[in-house]
Amino acid sequence: MDIEINRDIENLLVGRREVECIFRDSYGSFNRNDAIQALSKKIKITDEKVFVVSIDGESGSRDAKGLFYIYDNDNNAKKDISDYILTRNKPVTPKSEKSKTPSKNTGEEKAEPIQEVDKTSSTEDTEKTSKEELESKSTTHSSEDTKDELVKPKAPSEATEEQKQE
DSSP states (O other): OOEEEEEEETTTTTTTEEEEEEEEOOOOOHHHHHHHHHHHHHHHHOOOGGEEEEEEEEEOOOOOOEEEEESSSSSHHHHOHHHHHHTTTTTOOOSSSSSOOSSSSSSHHHTTTOOOOOOOHHHHHHHHHHHHHHHHHTBOSSSSOOSBBOOOOOOSSSHHHHHOOO
């Protein structure tokens, strides 16, 4: 990664060093940690002291402009820099495939017995809905003879003839 330092100012009032630089032909191909490592290597400083304030690109250009603050004291950095910038500059820890603590969704727990569904409530619900549908369909007006009267729904027979004989 080719870095060109435009401005390097020592700000004694705040206690930091402000570095503006350009990353040539590499916009979109690096992240914040790569930029911190490249800049610290270029100006020979440790990575912990460097904080990325902004990395900007322009339309039609592959160059990226970066603004970095370099603090000698961590307390000054915590006082001056906003919290969101501090959290962005934390090093990314790679995620391991298997964590040390067992998760709640392990294969053993997936083999738990399935709870039975109450079949009587589901059949009653379907009967209620079918009765409601019948009532809504049968409450339409009859055509010519009885215009003002509503058609009454037929009551379902409680037992069929075969069931009565048994």
